[in-house]
Every structure is written in structure tokens, then in C-alpha cells.
Amino acid sequence: MLWVIPVVAVPLTAAAFILSICYSRRLKRKRKGSRYWRKKQGKNDEFSLFDFEELLEATSNFSEENILGQGGFGTVYKGQLREGLEIAVKRLASHSGQGFTEFQNELQLIAKLQHTNLVRLLGCCSQEEEKILVYEYLPNKSLDFFIFDENKRALLDWSKLVEIIEGVAHGLLYLHKHSRLLVVHRDLKPSNILLDDEMNPKISDFGLAKIFSSNDTEGDTTRRVVGTYGYMAPEYASKGIFSIKSDVFSFGVIILEILSGKRNSGHQQFGDFINLLGHAWQLWEERKWIDLLDASLVPDSHSAKMMRCINIALLCVQENAVDRPTMGDIVSMLSSETMILDEPKQPAYINVRVGNEESSTTLESYSINDLFSIPFIHLFI
Numbered sequence: 544m545l546w547v548i549p550v551v552a553v554p555l556t557a558a559a560f561i562l563s564i565c566y567s568r569r570l571k572r573k574r575k576g577s578r579y580w581r582k583k584q585g586k587n588d589e590f591s592l593f594d595f596e597e598l599l600e601a602t603s604n605f606s607e608e609n610i611l612g613q614g615g616f617g618t619v620y621k622g623q624l625r626e627g628l629e630i631a632v633k634r635l636a637s638h639s640g641q642g643f644t645e646f647q648n649e650l651q652l653i654a655k656l657q658h659t660n661l662v663r664l665l666g667c668c669s670q671e672e673e674k675i676l677v678y679e680y681l682p683n684k685s686l687d688f689f690i691f692d693e694n695k696r697a698l699l700d701w702s703k704l705v706e707i708i709e710g711v712a713h714g715l716l717y718l719h720k721h722s723r724l725l726v727v728h729r730d731l732k733p734s735n736i737l738l739d740d741e742m743n744p745k746i747s748d749f750g751l752a753k754i755f756s757s758n759d760t761e762g763d764t765t766r767r768v769v770g771t772y773g774y775m776a777p778e779y780a781s782k783g784i785f786s787i788k789s790d791v792f793s794f795g796v797i798i799l800e801i802l803s804g805k806r807n808s809g810h811q812q813f814g815d816f817i818n819l820l821g822h823a824w825q826l827w828e829e830r831k832w833i834d835l836l837d838a839s840l841v842p843d844s845h846s847a848k849m850m851r852c853i854n855i856a857l858l859c860v861q862e863n864a865v866d867r868p869t870m871g872d873i874v875s876m877l878s879s880e881t882m883i884l885d886e887p888k889q890p891a892y893i894n895v896r897v898g899n900e901e902s903s904t905t906l907e908s909y910s911i912n913d914l915f916s917i918p919f920i921h922l923f924i
């Protein structure tokens with residue numbers, strides 16, 4: 544029996560860890576009295592501290608024109624440092640510093656989560672009421688922007704789509720197996736997969752997590768489901784049980800969306816079914832999986848790989864979590880052309896309309912107290 548430490552993707556709580564580190568480093572820096580040495584250009588692995596004034600300048604005083612998006616916990620701005628490096632700056636709503644210090648160790652771990660398929664956290668700024676996280680800037684928006692748009696899909700050919708699928712798989716495998724901890728993303732969806740200048744995928748919003756030590760699992764039975772309908776595994780949506788297998792479920796939905804160009808969530812009718820999963824499964828059973836593919840994909844010489852991708856996706860979205868493969872299995876299946884794949888069993892939700900993305904539960908509705916007593920469920924596998 545293996546211990547699994549679930550990690551709850553709760554941006555504010557993680558921000559708390561990060562800011563506590565920032566704060567302690569700031570103190571050190573003040574004590575030193577001299578200018579703290581840091582490098583902010585590209586290659587370094589260092590977690591940097593930024594001055595508020597520096598970020599003001601980088602974002603033109605947090606001007607509206609620089610807004611990239613509005614997240615659950617604050618607004619994200621595009622910025623450019625004096626040295627030229629482009630950054631994404633997340634300015635969090637201000638809160639009391641309560642509870643910050645006890646999470647210092649966990650924060651260091653989050654800052655160390657680094658993988659080519661994860662968006663990198665470059666540093667932070669904590670000054671009076673301001674709490675700010677600084678990420679690498681990715682110029683090509685997110686995956687949803689491309690795959691659901693008829694015209695933009697043309698920019699992604701089959702080999703690029705495969706690279707994206709494989710990249711996300713590697714990023715997730717890293718999260719699931721990093722060190723002895725296990726990071727469950729819990730809100731994996733195309734809008735959380737950002738694209739760099741070469742259209743390589745980078746999973747975002749993963750490291751803003753609260754990590755529970757195994758000792759913490761006593762006594763907390765609250766269960767709050769956060770995430771987005773359409774991507775949530777059934778056991779998570781209905782019972783709040785999350786595990787690496789709930790991320791696997793979301794990953795399967797994403798593969799089907801990439802291949803079909805259609806959203807699982809929403810008000811679309813798919814043949815006899817009201818969601819993409821049922822539709823994909825029926826086509827698979829009838830050996831008509833080619834009909835699932837978006838018109839931009841020409842099966843021709845890639846049909847074997849396309850079929851394997853659909854097979855893998857259907858394995859991921861199976862109703863029963865234990866039937867789903869792990870990310871390790873999936874990476875092997877994706878990289879092999881000969882490995883025999885299992886026949887998928889019936890997916891979850893085949894007769895359920897999944898709400899559209901806009902009706903997703905958002906973290907915004909939680910108070911700061913909720914965030915510090917966030918639920919976890921421990922799992923044995």
C-alpha cells in the first residue's frame with residue numbers, strides 16, 4: 544500500500560507559501576544591506592524577488608492594455624523587464640499574512656517544480672498589501688484558442704497536435720511522479736495549456752498548490768470540488784475523490800477535443816449522444832472512429848496513430864478510475880507503435896449533459912478561511 548499525498552490546486556494557499564518565502568528573503572536582503580544579487584535573464588534557475596516599483600514599470604502601472612486575463616485570484620498582466628525579458632504578472636487580491644510561515648518548506652518545493660512542459664514561476668513580490676507572482680510569458684495563448692477555432696486549427700498540423708498531446712502527457716507525468724510527492728492538477732483543460740513561441744505546450748496553474756503532509760490527513764472531512772465540468776472525473780465530481788486518475792480522465796477529454804475540434808461541455812448534440820465521450824465511444828464501437836476527426840485532419844498515412852490516440856483517450860475516460868491507465872502507461876502507449884492497447888470500456892457520463900465551461904465552479908467563491916482549511920482526501924492505491 545502506497546501513500547499518496549494529494550495536492551490541492553488552490554492558488555491562494557500556494558501564493559501564501561510563496562509569499563512567506565519572499566518575505567523571509569526580503570528580510571535577509573534588508574539585513575545584508577547591499578543589493579541582492581539576482582539574475583533574471585532566461586537560463587537561470589533562480590527564484591527571484593521583484594520590487595514592486597520594478598513591476599509597476601514593467602506593466603505600465605498595471606495598465607488595462609496589459610491585461611492578459613482575469614484569474615480566480617487576481618488579474619494577469621503582460622510585462623517587460625528593463626532587461627527586455629517578457630513576463631506574465633499575476634497580481635493577487637490582498638489578504639492578511641495569516642498562516643504564511645508554516646508553509647515555507649512546501650513553497651520551496653513548488654518553486655522547484657520545473658519541467659519543459661510546465662509554465663515556469665520566475666519569482667514573486669511581496670510588499671505591504673501587494674502580493675504578486677511572476678511567470679514566464681508565453682506568446683501564443685492557450686490551446687483552446689486554437690483547437691476550437693476552424694481557422695486557427697489550420698495552424699496546427701497533425702505532427703504538431705501529436706507533439707502537444709505528448710508534451711502535456713510528459714508534463715503531467717512529471718507532476719504525478721515528482722520526487723516522492725504527487726501533484727494532482729485537478730483543473731486540467733485546454734485553457735490551462737499555454738503555448739510557447741514554437742507552440743510547445745506548457746501546463747499552467749499547477750504549482751499553485753497546497754501540499755499536505757501525510758500527518759495532516761486526520762480529521763478533515765470537508766470536501767469541496769473545484770474544477771471545470773466537462774473535464775472532471777465522475778468520482779471527483781460526485782464524491783470529491785481525486786487522484787492521479789482524475790487528471791488522467793481530464794487528459795483523455797482533452798485528446799478527444801483536440802482530435803474532434805469540439806468541446807465536451809456545452810450544448811452541442813453529438814449524434815445520438817449529448818456529449819463528446821458517448822459519441823466517441825459509439826463511433827469506436829462501430830469502427831467508425833474516423834468520423835470523429837475534425838475536417839482539418841486528413842487521416843491518410845497517419846491513421847494508425849490517430850486510431851491509437853482515440854483508443855488511449857477512451858481508456859483515460861473510462862468510468863472506473865482503476866481501469867484508467869497511469870500517465871506512465873500513457874507516455875509508453877503514445878511512444879510505441881506496436882504496443883497492444885486494451886479495448887476501452889464504456890466511458891463515464893455517456894448519457895449526461897455536462898454543463899458548459901462558463902458554469903464551472905470557480906475558486907473565487909471561496910473565502911480565505913476556506914482556502915486554509917481546504918479539503919483533501921487521502922487515497923490508497
Ligand SMILES: *[C@@H]1O[C@H](CO)[C@@H](O)[C@H](O)[C@H]1NC(C)=O
Pocket residue numbers: 603604
Ligand atoms: C506610472 O505612474 C507614475 C507615478 O504615478 C508616473 O510617473 C509614470 O509616468 C507612470 N507610467 C506610465 C507608463 O504610465
Ligand SMILES: *[C@@H]1O[C@H](CO)[C@@H](O)[C@H](O)[C@H]1NC(C)=O
Pocket residue numbers: 682683698739740741742
Ligand atoms: C507563436 O509565437 C511566435 C512568436 O511570437 C510567432 O512568431 C508565431 O507566429 C506564433 N504562432 C502562432 C501559430 O500564432
Ligand SMILES: *[C@@H]1O[C@H](CO)[C@@H](O)[C@H](O)[C@H]1NC(C)=O
Pocket residue numbers: 756758
Ligand atoms: C508525521 O508522522 C510521523 C510518524 O507518525 C512522525 O515521525 C513525523 O514527525 C510527523 N511529521 C510531522 C510534520 O508532524
